[in-house]
Amino acid sequence: MGLHGVDAGARDGHGEPPPDEDAGGPDDASRRASGEPAASVAPSAAPRQAVGTRLDAWWAHLLRTPRRRALWMWGGPIAVTLLAAVLRFWNLGHPQAVVFDETYYVKDAWTLLANGYESAWPEGANEDFARGDTEVFSDDPAYVVHPPLGKWMIGLGMALFGADSAFWWRASTALAGTVAVFVMAMVGRRLFRSTLVAVIAGFLLAIDGNAIVMSRVALLDNWVMLFCLIGFWFVLLDRAATESRLRERIAALRADGGDPHWGPVIWARPWVVAAGVAFGAATAVKWSGLYFIAAFGLYLVLVDAMARRRAGLGFWVEGTLLKQAPATFLLLVPVAGLVYLASWTGWLVTDGGYYRGWAGEPGNAATGFWSWVPHSLQSLWHYHQAAYGYHVGVASPHPWQANPLTWPIAWRPTNMYFASTTDGSGGCGQAECWSSIMGIPNPIIWWAATLAAVYLVYRFAHYREWTSGAILVGIAAGYLPWLIYLNRTVFQFYTIAYEPYLLLALAAVIGLVLGRPDDPRWRRQQGIGTVAVFLGVALAVSLFFLPLWTAMPVTPDFRQLHFWLPGWG
Known part of the structure; x- marks a missing residue:
């Protein structure tokens, strides 16, 4: 799965393991970091233990040709993107009313x-x-x-x-939410080196209530989420390309008899420029995009420092801060500023x-x-x-405002629309029908993702996994700045900006639970079963909450069944 130390070296020379498209679990480096033995290392005297499952064998047989593997690599992300499109565009023009903001x-x-x-x-x-x-x-x-x-x-x-038609004033926002699912899968594959875990990450974003609601109302925050997620993707692409380029430059300098203590400056970083465009666009939607520029700008500096350390440069700190960091700043921040100014x-x-x-x-x-x-x-x-x-x-009291301290448990989701009929014309089968658009996240997904994020803090502190660190940067950029404004009027739906990173944290833990095809059979079977049950329950809960996310008419009693926390009613 590619969860290993950010400064512990890497097997392919740029801090990422080789692709593992079919497994969906942690790689051997991760196993060593977590104290688990690699599947290929076993005491010589011990009897050979059965590994994998029949499902693994069937899957390996199904993907036995390069064409089939390519079909899965692209078909899986496209499939969850199409699912997202259905959930976001179906009946999008209802209600034909100006909703909330x-x-x-x-x-x-x-x-x-x-x-x-x-x-x-x-x-x-x-x-x-x-x-x-x-x-x-x-x-x-x-x-x-x-x-x-x-x-x-x-x-x-x-x-x-x-x-x-309300459909057309919401259509582009729904498209943004749909595209975000595909980008999510691409980010997941870059992080985890597993199409399966990447597709699961996209699936979680496709079916979550907060993501669905924010794609079905024409507010700004979905665009912040999309542009920042694209920027994150570009940062990950730069991470691999730049370390490889750095090693080539250092090798060339040493071959010419030089002694690059400080290391070269890498200017050819098109993905950093692209990230500047994306984060600048996010800031041109809402100023909260500035936090993502700052967070991932700092992340790039830290990644550059670790790359120079792994390359064996003597003055890797000085070379980063005095040579590479100013160049990275010029590639990122002015570009973002120009995009922002152009929006005006x-x-x-x-x-x-x-x-x-x-x-x-x-x-x-x-x-x-x-x-x-x-x-x-x-x-x-x-x-x-x-x-x-x-x-x-701004501190105007609002009945649906939510203190940022309560966002991790979604204590007060936003009710964006409510309508009722009492003459039997509502379409719910009874005289009284209620319709709502409530930004309640899928509680199974949201609470599990919150716990997963906490667990990734532990893994990053204990094992120095670069994937955990990258995901946590996104969560921190989207959440922590709001803790400065605890007395300001804010809402739960602001969490859409960092929700993709929460779900990536959950996907990372799901990958660990899944394990690998070369795990002992009992462990692999338990992992697959656990993940299958979780995803099945999550999908069922999404179907249960779908009426409250899409303004479908329901009875008051049925609507009340969805209020699992006191703050939801």
């Missing part, structure tokens, strides 16, 4: 398409918009506190097919946006050293100062 982002997206900046709407515009009267906005600017990119992305479906193009090239003419008013423009900055950028900077003041100070 769609009141901001959908209407903002529509006015961005029309005016290039977010514009004001009259009172009661939600009902008009849902009925198809979408042209009641004015040219006056609206004060918004999030960057524009997420709203531009929401507007894609409406730009192509109009805003008359609509605001910059028009003159009607909020605060757009601020610097042109008497007494506002900068003097002295900063007077050369164009008024448009000075106005944009003032806008950011005002928005930052809002973000740090």
Whole structure:
């Protein structure tokens, strides 16, 4: 599975084990780290122990040709992606109503398409918009506190097919959630070197309630999740490529008679540039993307340091901090900044946006050293100062707000929509029917993933597994900064930004439980059985909660059965 020490050396020269597409369990290096004997090492006097199962033999026979293995490597991720598409696009236009914070982002997206900046709407515009009267906005600017990119992305479906149907104002967000499942599988294969465990990781994201709900309402957070996950994928791709390139450069220097104590600077890192684009896009949706830039920027520095240490460089710390780290910064952060600034193009090239003419008013423009900055950028900077003041100070009580300390157990998921009928027309088979969109994560998956993340902290501390460390960086970037704002009004659905890393933690533990085909038969059978039961129960729970995730009409009593914690009702 590729769980081994980040600085303990590697068998293929770049910190990752060779691919193991069929096994789905830990490799021998992991076994040695955890105290388990490798399957190929046994006392010579001991009788030969039966290994593997009939299922393993059948699977190996099924994938006996390169073409079949390639079909599985791509077919498995595509299959869970198609499952995600069904769960996200089915009946997406229901309800034909502006749901929760769609009141901001959908209407903002529509006015961005029309005016290039977010514009004001009259009172009661939600009902008009849902009925198809979408042209009641004015040219006056609206004060918004999030960057524009997420709203531009929401507007894609409406730009192509109009805003008359809720399906089209949610379609691009549903597509983002679907694509995220495929990216999740690609990340899982890069981390675990097992298509099976990667597909399980994608399956968990495909069927989880938080991920489904956030793909079926046109909010911003799903885009933060997708862009950050893509950025993480690019960071992992860079990790392998750069260490290989570093070793080649060091070998070439030594072959020429040099003594590279500090090591060379590696500038050819296209995946770092690509990660900068992805993390910059996330920040251009919500500023919380900045935490991912900082976390994975630091991760790249640490990975570079360990690579130089493994390469035998004498001054690996100095070489990292004084040579490679500045280069990595220039490849990552300015690129992210340019992407972020580009997201404001609509605001910059028009003159009607909020605060757009601020610097042109008497007494506002900068003097002295900063007077050369164009008024448009000075106005944009003032806008950011005002928005930052809002973000740090917002504390309006909300009935569905959730303290970040409770997010790991999902104590207070967000109820985004509720409707009821009492005349028998609701479609649930009784006179009174209720419909809800509640961001309740699948509790079996969510609680198991939380425990798995805690376990990965132990494994990283004890065994220094690079995979555990990489996953924990994603969790930390998405969760820990919110602990600074315990008095701020925040919601459980913000967890979608780091949910993929939680599920990767769960997939990592599932891979350990599965074991390998060369494990003793009893252990392998128990592992496969345990994982099969867990995944079966998780799927059943998702089917049970699906009505509350998709606004299907149900009876009040049936709805009440889903409130497993007091905070859910």
